[in-house]
Amino acid sequence: MLSRTASDLYWMSRYLERAENLARMLDISYSLSLMPQDGRGDGLHELAMPLLITGTLDDYLERHGELHAERLLHFFALDAANPASIYSCLGAARASAHAVRGRITADMWENINATWLEIRGIAEQGLSRYGMSRFCEWIKERSHLFRGASYGTIMRNDAFRFIRLGTFIERADNTLRLLDARYEMAGDQAEAVSDGTAHAYYQWSALLRALSSFEAYTEIYRDAPGARHVAELLLLRADVPRSLRACTEEIDQILAQLPGANGRPAQRLAAEMDARLRYTGIHEILEEGLHAWLTEFIPLVRQLGNAIHSSYLEAA
Amino acid sequence: MIRTYFDEMYDAGGQVRPHYREFARWLAETPDELLAQRRREADLLFHRAGITFTLYGDEQGTERLIPFDTIPRSIPASEWRVVERGCIQRVKALNMFLADLYHEQRIIKAGIIPAEQVLANEQYQLAMQGLDLHRDIYSHISGVDLVRDGDGTYYVLEDNLRTPSGVSYMLEDRKMMMRLFPELFAAQRIAPIDHYPNLLLDTLKSSSPIDNPSVVVLTPGRFNSAFFEHAFLAREMGVELVEGADLFVRDDKVFMRTTDGPKAVDVIYRRLDDAFLDPLAFNPESMLGVPGLLSSYRSGNVVLANAIGTGVADDKSVYPFVTDMIRFYLDEEPILKNVPTWQCRNPSELSHVLANLPELVVKETQGSGGYGMLVGPAATAAEIEAFRARIIAKPHAYIAQPTLSLSTCPTFVENGIAPRHIDLRPFVLSGRETRVVPGGLTRVALREGSLVVNSSQGGGTKDTWVVED
Numbered sequence: 001m002l003s004r005t006a007s008d009l010y011w012m013s014r015y016l017e018r019a020e021n022l023a024r025m026l027d028i029s030y031s032l033s034l035m036p037q038d039g040r041g042d043g044l045h046e047l048a049m050p051l052l053i054t055g056t057l058d059d060y061l062e063r064h065g066e067l068h069a070e071r072l073l074h075f076f077a078l079d080a081a082n083p084a085s086i087y088s089c090l091g092a093a094r095a096s097a098h099a100v101r102g103r104i105t106a107d108m109w110e111n112i113n114a115t116w117l118e119i120r121g122i123a124e125q126g127l128s129r130y131g132m133s134r135f136c137e138w139i140k141e142r143s144h145l146f147r148g149a150s151y152g153t154i155m156r157n158d159a160f161r162f163i164r165l166g167t168f169i170e171r172a173d174n175t176l177r178l179l180d181a182r183y184e185m186a187g188d189q190a191e192a193v194s195d196g197t198a199h200a201y202y203q204w205s206a207l208l209r210a211l212s213s214f215e216a217y218t219e220i221y222r223d224a225p226g227a228r229h230v231a232e233l234l235l236l237r238a239d240v241p242r243s244l245r246a247c248t249e250e251i252d253q254i255l256a257q258l259p260g261a262n263g264r265p266a267q268r269l270a271a272e273m274d275a276r277l278r279y280t281g282i283h284e285i286l287e288e289g290l291h292a293w294l295t296e297f298i299p300l301v302r303q304l305g306n307a308i309h310s311s312y313l314e315a316a
Numbered sequence: 317m318i319r320t321y322f323d324e325m326y327d328a329g330g331q332v333r334p335h336y337r338e339f340a341r342w343l344a345e346t347p348d349e350l351l352a353q354r355r356r357e358a359d360l361l362f363h364r365a366g367i368t369f370t371l372y373g374d375e376q377g378t379e380r381l382i383p384f385d386t387i388p389r390s391i392p393a394s395e396w397r398v399v400e401r402g403c404i405q406r407v408k409a410l411n412m413f414l415a416d417l418y419h420e421q422r423i424i425k426a427g428i429i430p431a432e433q434v435l436a437n438e439q440y441q442l443a444m445q446g447l448d449l450h451r452d453i454y455s456h457i458s459g460v461d462l463v464r465d466g467d468g469t470y471y472v473l474e475d476n477l478r479t480p481s482g483v484s485y486m487l488e489d490r491k492m493m494m495r496l497f498p499e500l501f502a503a504q505r506i507a508p509i510d511h512y513p514n515l516l517l518d519t520l521k522s523s524s525p526i527d528n529p530s531v532v533v534l535t536p537g538r539f540n541s542a543f544f545e546h547a548f549l550a551r552e553m554g555v556e557l558v559e560g561a562d563l564f565v566r567d568d569k570v571f572m573r574t575t576d577g578p579k580a581v582d583v584i585y586r587r588l589d590d591a592f593l594d595p596l597a598f599n600p601e602s603m604l605g606v607p608g609l610l611s612s613y614r615s616g617n618v619v620l621a622n623a624i625g626t627g628v629a630d631d632k633s634v635y636p637f638v639t640d641m642i643r644f645y646l647d648e649e650p651i652l653k654n655v656p657t658w659q660c661r662n663p664s665e666l667s668h669v670l671a672n673l674p675e676l677v678v679k680e681t682q683g684s685g686g687y688g689m690l691v692g693p694a695a696t697a698a699e700i701e702a703f704r705a706r707i708i709a710k711p712h713a714y715i716a717q718p719t720l721s722l723s724t725c726p727t728f729v730e731n732g733i734a735p736r737h738i739d740l741r742p743f744v745l746s747g748r749e750t751r752v753v754p755g756g757l758t759r760v761a762l763r764e765g766s767l768v769v770n771s772s773q774g775g776g777t778k779d780t781w782v783v784e785d
Contacts (some may be wrong), residue, residue: 001574002556002572004573098366101547101551102550103551259575260577
């Protein structure tokens with residue numbers, strides 16, 4: 001496959017996954033901002049979270065000065081001038097798909113193109129008219145639909161592999177950042193054995209719901225959500241599809257199937273990451289400190305992304 | 317001046333022509349709301365599928381839909397067979413002309429075409445002189461633009477031998493019609509066209525002496541107006557769609573950069589003009605091409621379809637000689653007529669043109685896409701005078717033709733159905749044999765009275781049927 005084609009496929013699915021993850025972030029912050037804040041401000045702090053996680057808060061402040069609920073939401077979701085907005089991600093995904101529309105199926109292309117046309121319509125009417133929760137649901141739905149169209153129609157060849165590679169790299173990064181941010185928000189109670197406060201409960205359950213893992217959690221632990229179990233679930237459980245371990249396992253397998261000798265550095269990195277997670281217990285992570293551990297792991301994912309780039313996407 | 321138009325559907329007495337009877341019956345029986353709803357559905361589907369083109373000169377690079385009209389253009393099979401033979405004959409002669417021009421130049425020596433007409437032409441490529449091409453084919457993919465005058469006679473308006481486009485619309489229009497109105501296809505025998513990509517791939521493969529060569533489509537990129545078509549054809553043929561930067565030349569051979577290392581390329585279906593192909597040989601500013609491509613091509617290591625330098629044969633100043641070419645190379649009478657043409661480079665013809673501007677169509681010899689032309693009867697006096705000055709300043713850059721009345725076809729317009737002018741572009745494939753899929757692309761001028769069908773000038777398209785009679 002052409003390196004440029006592989007690159008466009010990879011970024012198409014990365015941007016789509018990113019758009020979905022941004023919607024998940026937004027969803028959780030929006031619903032938490034509506035809760036009583038126990039003297040923690042007026043919910044604006046919570047609404048600013050997604051921007052903090054994605055490193056776009058400074059851009060926002062530069063443009064809009066102060067925190068303002070409606071402007072925050074617009075900036076994060078629909079602002080075409082913000083390259084990190086959901087709108088811009090969908091635009092970038094659609095541009096990549098457009099460049100390789102000959103390599104994806106008509107079902108996939110029409111799906112991503114329709115999504116792009118629709119979000120432009122939504123941007124015209126504005127978020128408050130469309131409805132915040134409805135918008136987040138819609139983004140997730142479009143992402144599900146695209147994934148379904150991909151699974152259901154595209155040949156199991158390298159194109160398929162690069163599409164999935166983009167998805168899991170992006171998802172791994174997102175899960176790490178979300179967990180880190182919520183851990184920080186849960187504050188002092190995060191380390192408590194029972195995490196028995198209402199505040200921590202809402203933080204953790206919102207995170208689990210945002211990552212569609214609430215049902216998995218209750219089934220596995222049959223317990224109110226707390227730091228230890230949530231971290232174990234989202235970092236180490238291979239059977240939870242948005243967990244870090246599930247992502248590294250997929251990435252490791254996909255890279256092993258890609259042709260050519262030039263992929264060795266990326267393959268080695270992925271295998272190392274996967275092995276490390278496989279043979280780590282949650283107590284070891286907590287001993288090191290969750291925040292410290294996450295801070296160490298996030299650059300590894302970025303390094304893997306770079307290795308994929310130099311191995312396949314800029315090759316020859 | 318009153319003009320009589322030939323209407324494809326109705327004869328002079330207002331009766332439906334035989335090959336449209338089935339359709340007319342269906343149209344009368346189908347409720348208006350249903351038709352309107354299907355037209356909206358078609359718009360939505362085209363939009364979703366992203367079947368669009370990009371308009372040049374539009375800063376935002378907006379993607380536009382080409383308006384699609386749901387009333388088909390229908391041609392009786394017996395009539396089509398003549399058109400088909402005429403197109404094949406014409407393209408064969410044009411390919412022989414190109415081979416001759418870049419070798420012995422017998423046609424010049426025979427005094428049929430003046431040497432300066434071709435050798436001084438910008439489109440004549442010195443790099444092609446003496447180069448032998450497989451099967452002597454230069455234009456593998458050709459588009460022949462046809463129009464019909466008041467009495468229904470077919471005329472060739474121009475030949476397109478460089479990178480003719482529009483075939484994806486031909487195929488998509490058919491797909492759309494079959495989806496919206498399957499009952500029409502059940503009721504009569506309409507010749508299928510879906511196998512075009514197959515024939516194209518076969519043509520491209522047969523352009524190389526290698527067994528099972530590796531074929532790619534070379535596009536200028538996603539911002540090109542015809543990008544949709546490039547991607548469409550690559551996908552339909554199952555070959556790579558490459559941009560210049562995806563290719564490189566090493567040891568005079570062409571390779572593409574893949575995730576698995578370099579892969580050899582044997583045939584390039586290029587949708588890039590000559591001038592952009594190779595920055596080392598042509599336009600050094602071009603970022604779209606492949607450095608070293610010309611040298612590889614001249615060594616016979618890669619096939620370009622179409623060949624470099626075909627533009628000299630579809631130039632409007634060479635057009636008047638095509639009928640003579642057919643007689644000269646094939647020793648046959650031309651089946652399709654040329655539109656009578658005055659060449660402004662000849663002083664006697666120039667004075668005739670200048671004296672009759674309000675009646676004529678004047679075109680730039682290098683122009684295409686409906687840009688830079690004057691339609692005398694539709695122009696204001698000021699426009700005519702402005703054009704007169706341009707012709708006098710550069711007479712060799714213009715030709716003139718009588719204003720053909722162009723046949724009409726019923727078309728959905730704002731207030732129901734009305735006749736609109738149309739043309740026809742069949743696509744001719746030259747390989748082991750010369751073939752045409754039945755019909756072609758019908759373009760329609762949607763503005764009332766307009767004779768300009770180009771999509772860049774507000775033209776639309778129709779499905780084109782060859783109906784068994």
